[in-house]
Amino acid sequence: MAETRIVRIRESVLRENRVQASILRKRLAASGVVMVNLMSSPGSGKTSIILHTIAALRERFRIAVIEADIDSTVDADKMIAAGVPAVQIETGGFCHVDAAMAQAAIQELPLNTLDVLFLENVGNLICTAQHDTGAHVNVAILSVPEGDDKPLKYPVMFQAADVVIVNKTDYMAIAEFDINAVRQRIAVLNQAVTILPVSCRSGEGIADWIEWLTARITSVAGNR
Amino acid sequence: MAETRIVRIRESVLRENRVQASILRKRLAASGVVMVNLMSSPGSGKTSIILHTIAALRERFRIAVIEADIDSTVDADKMIAAGVPAVQIETGGFCHVDAAMAQAAIQELPLNTLDVLFLENVGNLICTAQHDTGAHVNVAILSVPEGDDKPLKYPVMFQAADVVIVNKTDYMAIAEFDINAVRQRIAVLNQAVTILPVSCRSGEGIADWIEWLTARITSVAGNR
Numbered sequence: 001m002a003e004t005r006i007v008r009i010r011e012s013v014l015r016e017n018r019v020q021a022s023i024l025r026k027r028l029a030a031s032g033v034v035m036v037n038l039m040s041s042p043g044s045g046k047t048s049i050i051l052h053t054i055a056a057l058r059e060r061f062r063i064a065v066i067e068a069d070i071d072s073t074v075d076a077d078k079m080i081a082a083g084v085p086a087v088q089i090e091t092g093g094f095c096h097v098d099a100a101m102a103q104a105a106i107q108e109l110p111l112n113t114l115d116v117l118f119l120e121n122v123g124n125l126i127c128t129a130q131h132d133t134g135a136h137v138n139v140a141i142l143s144v145p146e147g148d149d150k151p152l153k154y155p156v157m158f159q160a161a162d163v164v165i166v167n168k169t170d171y172m173a174i175a176e177f178d179i180n181a182v183r184q185r186i187a188v189l190n191q192a193v194t195i196l197p198v199s200c201r202s203g204e205g206i207a208d209w210i211e212w213l214t215a216r217i218t219s220v221a222g223n224r
Numbered sequence: 225m226a227e228t229r230i231v232r233i234r235e236s237v238l239r240e241n242r243v244q245a246s247i248l249r250k251r252l253a254a255s256g257v258v259m260v261n262l263m264s265s266p267g268s269g270k271t272s273i274i275l276h277t278i279a280a281l282r283e284r285f286r287i288a289v290i291e292a293d294i295d296s297t298v299d300a301d302k303m304i305a306a307g308v309p310a311v312q313i314e315t316g317g318f319c320h321v322d323a324a325m326a327q328a329a330i331q332e333l334p335l336n337t338l339d340v341l342f343l344e345n346v347g348n349l350i351c352t353a354q355h356d357t358g359a360h361v362n363v364a365i366l367s368v369p370e371g372d373d374k375p376l377k378y379p380v381m382f383q384a385a386d387v388v389i390v391n392k393t394d395y396m397a398i399a400e401f402d403i404n405a406v407r408q409r410i411a412v413l414n415q416a417v418t419i420l421p422v423s424c425r426s427g428e429g430i431a432d433w434i435e436w437l438t439a440r441i442t443s444v445a446g447n448r
Binding site: 042044070071072074124145147150153155168170 | 265266267268293294295296298317319346347348349350351354367369370371373374376377378379380392394395398
């Protein structure tokens with residue numbers, strides 16, 4: 001009984017969210033802003049990836065960041081310390097960002113002075129993937145210490161992603177992690193996805209990621 | 225608007241769940257079964273901790289496991305391979321186990337032949353902590369590669385836990401992880417919690433964890 005009720009509520013909430021997300025995505029594109037949503041488990045490296053990406057792209061694009069957390073402003077503080085405009089969403093217990101929350105945060109930003117907006121979603125490999133935020137690009141990060149079985153257990157995330165960053169490859173030496181198994185497991189779920197091994201510590205793969213993202217940003221901006 | 229609506233729905237669902245959880249907890253205790261709920265991010269080591277724990281306790285207690293996943297039976301298969309009775313919950317997109325799901329799984333188990341029931345919750349540092357499963361003991365696992373800032377960002381988990389296992393201490397050498405900072409950050413949230421550093425790979429801390437858990441199981445079983 002209780003289960004059925006929750007499912008029905010979820011379906012109507014998810015449907016309403018998809019409509020709002022579609023409107024937000026068009027509005028951002030019309031303003032010349034490309035939104036990039038980063039999703040992962042807690043501690044997979046979203047903040048580090050964003051900081052490395054901004055360092056590589058800030059000469060070319062005008063960038064801001066939306067940071068979403070259940071609580072705390074730890075990550076927004078890091079962005080502001082790096083000289084990047086940042087808005088914090090405190091979700092107050094919510095385990096994901098939806099289009100309404102993204103919209104509320106975006107109202108705090110001067111869209112006409114921006115090219116790229118990163119959304120660092122809540123650390124969650126499940127609920128974030130189920131809620132369209134209105135982003136143009138969806139990035140999933142899987143870190144090596146989490147294990148190579150994650151696409152089997154959390155398929156929705158790997159279906160929702162345009163690109164999967166396999167992060168912390170510097171842990172590969174001491175972790176039991178089979179990247180070919182990951183590639184095969186993701187291919188079953190999503191044939192269009194790009195998979196990029198990266199280490200923020202060693203710098204491995206950062207250039208490939210920047211090249212992929214720049215092409216995608218240019219493509220979205222050119223199609224508006 | 226949408227946010228307010230969701231919050232109200234959540235409150236009534238959470239309230240109803242607490243009532244069901246309380247009934248289930250009493251029913252299990254009356255049957256002489258202690259339920260232990262393990263929660264963490266994806267890939268923090270719940271399955272490994274359970275397998276090590278069963279190896280240490282199976283001579284003393286009759287044990288079964290409930291495995292919960294969005295999809296796949298990877299973990300239940302590991303339990304059955306280890307000779308442990310296991311029931312799989314496929315949550316079908318749900319990001320946590322609630323009391324109704326636990327109850328449904330428990331109906332598949334012969335309670336009168338069991339002493340201890342482990343519930344391996346969905347890999348999620350947020351939603352799992354918000355939903356009482358009916359367990360007598362709540363275990364949070366934080367793995368070293370996730371970083372020492374997690375109690376700041378995911379406070380509800382560390383408030384809900386009776387014990388926090390800091391797992392994968394064998395990664396400590398290459399991770400930037402300050403366990404004293406973790407202890408301080410958790411102490412602010414929960415003064416009653418025990419914090420136990422563990423490595424399933426090296427065996428560090430396993431004996432302390434087994435001693436803590438055995439005392440807790442004996443205490444719950446003695447109070448019924």
